[in-house]
Amino acid sequence: MKKGMLYIMAIFMGLILISGCEKKDTAKKDESMMEVLSGKWTGTIMVHNQPLDIIVSLNKNDGWSGNISIPVQGVNDYPLSSVTVNNKNISFFMKIQGQQISFDGNVDNNKIEGNFSQHGQTFSFELTKSDEGDQTADNTGEFLSVQTDNGRxxxxxxxxxxxxxxxxxxxxxxSGPTDRNGNSPAIQGKNNSLKLLAEQLSEHGIASVRYDKRGVGKNVEAAIPENELDFNQFVHDAKTWVEQLAQEEAYTKVGIIGHSQGSLVGMVAARDSNADAFISIAGAGHPIDQVLYDQLKGQLSGELL
Incomplete structure (x- = not known):
């Protein structure tokens, strides 16, 4: 009888120890996930193969909470209605104008990938951990800044x-979400074309400043809602850079290099400012209405085209 009681007690103690270990393991996993997820995440939703930039901030107090910004749509720090974390799966939701919008993704190191759902449609999304809200991987260089009427x-x-x-x-x-290095989330891989150009200029004794457009990369938080953004804003931003650099004693002359749409922007900015030089790389060779028509005819048809 005594042996039987001792045997039962041993099993009971063993179960208590196992339970305690499981609780510790769970607590460690929760703590590790909290460290991984807490903070700012930047990335894109691929809507009909067009990237839409988003910023998501997550934090945990008594439970998980967060907010989301969609700069080009004028959505800033909009609170998420709920955030659920289960091991490496995370789901978060936002309710806006009576609609429920959901994100369901998987966490892998500093990346969240998954599906975004709205109005019965589903698109992929990807977020990267970034405390500075910068989508570009290389954010270790030296930066200058200019203050504009619509942010820095x-x-x-x-x-x-x-x-x-x-x-x-x-x-x-x-055009599009192309960043200062010449890379775009709409195109797989990185070519770093503009970064390589800047490095080659440097080797030939020429300094350069390359900047992300509003809503992209380092300037994602300076985005203007799409219904308020026009071509002249891009021109004004370029002119602001010219005017500031022209006042710096560190530079003898100020010129502009524009690639593709950046060539159109730079052409007008160079004309309307005191720029000393202008270089067009693959700038448009036809009127813009013809260029837009040629680009859209592969996507639209009939009366819509």
Whole structure:
């Protein structure tokens, strides 16, 4: 009888120890996930193959909560209605104008990938952990900034070695969400074309400042709602860079290099400012209405085209 009681007690103690270990493991996993998820995440929703930039902030107090910003739609720090975390799966929701919008993704290190659902339609989304709200992987360079009527813009400076002053070129990227380095989330992989250009200029004694457009990369938080954004805003931003750099003693002359749509922007900005030079890379060779028609005819048809 005593042996039987001792046997039962041993089993009971063993179960208590196992239960305690499981609770500790669960607590460690929760703590680890809290460390991974807490903070700011930036990324895109691919809506009909067009990237829509978003910023999501997550935090945990008594439970998980957060907010979301969609800069080009004028949505800033909109509270998420609920956030659910289960191991490496995270789901968060927002209710807006009576509609429920959901995100369901999986966490892998500093990345969240999954599906975004609205109005019965589902699109993919991807977020990357970024405390500074910068979508570009390389954010370790030296940055300058200009203050505009619609927020502050940042540009990455590339300078030659040795003592200045140097001539400086402002590099303007092309259309869509193309960043200051020449990369776009709509195109797989990175070409770093504009970054390589800046580095080559530096080797030839020419400084450069390349900047992300509003709503992209380093300037994602300077986005203007799409219904308020027009071409002249991009021109005004480029002119602001020219005017500021022209006042700096570190630079002898200020020029503009524009790629694709950036060529159109730079052309007008160079004409309307005191820019000393303008270089067009793959700029439009036809009127813009014809260019837009040629681009859209592969996506639209009939009366819509």
């Amino acid at each position: 813009l940042y540009g990455e400076l590339e300078e030659p070695s040795g003592e200045g002053p140097f001539p400086v070129m402002i590099i303007i990227p092309g």
